[in-house]
Amino acid sequence: MKIGIIVGSLRKGSFNRKLAEISKNIINEGNEAEIIDISYLPFYNQDDDGVNPREEYVKIREELKKYDAYLFFTPEYNRSLAPALKNVIDIGSRDPKGNLWYGKPAAIFSASIGSSGGAMGNHALRQSFVYINLITMNQPEVYISAVHTLFDKDGNLKEDTKTFLEESTRAFVDFAKKHG
């Protein structure tokens, strides 16, 4: 099982990215995971697609096709989704051979500094997943709140949150195997 991890925050110090690294290590214990770089993607423009798609669209589509399942980590931006994630979803959905997400297993884990753990951003993203038919894990739900308080000065994640993240990641691997 090869799982592509996609992080919606592009900033260097992203907490979502730190959580994604932990999940990556867990998945790599018995399967394969990579964090997929989406930072170079321009906003999707249909005029740059079609018979001669722009090179960034070709590159990310080829990369995305290598994976059996996708694990998304997202912040919440102004009570909604992270545009970088919506952008890669849109680009992937317009592959010349069709929507490349179709029927693949997925999960959305969110983290924010607020008290709701990015739940509204998480669910806003999920809305598109229904249409593109990513088969999305319902439980466990992963909303990590006050994420800026959960790492110590050496960058270690608080033990109970780490356990929760590890268990949720393992649940996703099981889900992906069942539905992939």
Ligand SMILES: Cc1cc2nc3c(=O)[nH]c(=O)nc-3n(C[C@H](O)[C@H](O)[C@H](O)COP(=O)(O)O)c2cc1C
């Ligand atoms: C444009 C913007 C909008 C934000 N809106 C929200 C929000 O609606 N809810 C929330 O809990 N945090 C919000 N935040 C704060 C984020 O939770 C915080 O920046 C978090 O660290 C982002 O995730 P990251 O560390 O992975 O970049 C917002 C941050 C930005 C930059």
